[in-house]
Amino acid sequence: MKLLIIGGGMYVKGSQFNENGTIIPSIIESIKEKNIDQVGFVTTSNKSADECIKISKKLSRFLKVKINPKTFLKFKSNSKVSYKKAIKEFKPDATIVVTPDHTHYKICKDVILSNSNLLVVKPLSNKAKEVKKLVNLIKNRRKIYQVEFHKRLDEANLTLKKFIFEKKLGDLKYCVIEYSQKKIIPETFFKNWADKSNSFQYLGVHYIDLIYFMTKFKPVRVWAWGQKGYLKKKGINTWDAVQATVEWRSKSKKFFSYIITNWIDPNNSSATSDQKINFVGDKGRFYSDQKNRGIFTVSDQNNFSHLNPYFTNLNLSERYFFDGYGVKNIKNFIKNSKENKNINFNLKTLNSTFYESIISTKVIEAVNKSLKNKSKVIDIK
Ligand SMILES: NC(=O)c1ccc[n+]([C@@H]2O[C@H](COP(=O)([O-])OP(=O)(O)OC[C@H]3O[C@@H](n4cnc5c(N)ncnc54)[C@H](O)[C@@H]3O)[C@@H](O)[C@H]2O)c1
Missing domain, CATH: 3.30.360.10 (Dihydrodipicolinate Reductase; domain 2)
Incomplete structure (x- = not known):
């Protein structure tokens, strides 16, 4: 199971107000549950992609999650289209798009066409025409397509x-x-x-x-x-x-x-x-x-x-772990992507956040x- 993360900002790796972000903690928990074998990061700068790897490794050590040297990979990140090369080289089974709003449409389209499962942060797009095009594109593809509306799980x-x-x-x-x-x-x-x-x-x-x-x-x-x-x-x-x-x-x-x-x-x-x-x-x-x-x-x-x-929380019980409705949402996507052969691909149920994005x-x-x-x-x- 190969997971590609496109974007490496605040929501992925945190900031001064949100120490670890939400995406990286969810990845660590999914590795623990054996739902991911490899994670690739691609952004627009090598610096932020390196930081993502550094934080992922630091948290893995802290949570005592075993990772091998090839668990976290960086793809050459130096332009707005570096992600295309990453998709081609890495061939991800699942992709999470965490880039600025106005870039979602183009990147999601490329991810869908690559045949990867897809989770994108909200809003799917700020243009109804683009959402309609993406919904048309996913019809009849047996993959998971979700928008990360985590408040539905609070x-x-x-x-x-x-x-x-x-x-x-x-x-x-x-x-x-x-x-x-x-x-x-x-x-x-x-x-x-x-x-x-x-x-x-x-x-x-x-x-x-x-x-x-x-x-x-x-x-x-x-x-x-x-x-x-x-x-x-x-x-x-x-x-x-x-x-x-x-x-x-x-x-x-x-x-x-x-x-x-x-x-x-x-x-x-x-x-x-x-x-x-x-x-x-x-x-x-x-x-x-x-x-x-x-x-x-x-x-x-x-x-x-x-x-x-209750959102993204580091729990220091006997075993340290992250949980919360933010983490749960992303972990569900990763697990569903791994198990996607057994899933009922009804646009209106499993992929409802994607399908219903037309409304928001x-x-x-x-x-x-x-x-x-x-x-x-x-x-x-
Ligand atoms: N910050 C949050 O709490 C939060 C929560 C939910 C959803 N979101 C959504 O997540 C998205 C990103 O938010 P953020 O807070 O991480 O923003 P950010 O500005 O901190 O980070 C954006 C990241 O996207 C990367 N990027 C931009 N264009 C790219 C491209 N073409 N290819 C690859 N990478 C690219 C940048 O290099 C940067 O790493 C936004 O749509 C936002 O609405 C954010």
Whole structure:
């Protein structure tokens, strides 16, 4: 089982706020479970590909995972198309695409055509036309194709889904979502590509996918508002904050979601992600503060901070291991790819995140269109 990772940034190998990233910890756990034999890294610079290998080896040693010298391979990474050579040489069985949003379409297309299983981080694309083309391309190919919408596996969200399913909220009326991240992310980590994205595309998209996943209502209309200033002054021409109202319908029923996003929170914020969801129906309300999960810490070394031990977490029990809904999602993809002969290839079940991406992408596209057109109301077909 050969796994290729395309991209070597924050989500793969971590940052000052997220020590080990999410992809590398999931790989180490999958090696432990004998679901991977070799891992290849390809990015756009040899430096980041080397760092990926260094961190992978360091974590393997720490977790006492046996690896042979050829477990981690680097492919010559010096251009935006180095990944093509890596695919050709390595012939991966499974590939994870973790590159900036605007590169997903082209890279995913090449991965699909290479006959590899594919997991891509969200959003699959910010253009509905591209998602449709990719969905057409995967039809009749007996492979796993998934978009890494890890919030579908967060127990807090699954509890909300159950409440909605059991009709404990009654008829849904509205939900308010607030999701923001620190300004260092667009300003420093995504400096090269933040102008091709915005806080709604980067953060809000998670909740569009989640609302669809939980309710099965479809988005029909969008209004969006945005504010520019801070990032523009830093030479990054994108919105500091975006708010969107989405109307959702199912037969004669409808509700509204109000999604408020920014990526200019203070770097001293007590968590990288500040997110809250409040769902209201005519029989009840469900409120979840996904930043304050009841754990905070402060020390001589660190400011006051809220911890989320349920996403990607290093557990120091008798045997050290990583787990959490972030890790679980990626491990599932790797395991499914390994076992893909026994899988029921139904686009609407196993590959639902890929197939259903058309919904979240249509909303991103409508929000971007509304922002460009003075907050015009945009209908979604
Ligand atoms: N950071 C997170 O917490 C997070 C979580 C979920 C999803 N994502 C998504 O993951 C993607 C990447 O995010 P990140 O935080 O790792 O970004 P990043 O800017 O830290 O890293 C991007 C990486 O992609 C590589 N890259 C760019 N173009 C490439 C190409 N043509 N071929 C090979 N490599 C290429 C760069 O070399 C870099 O290593 C984005 O789509 C983002 O929305 C990020």
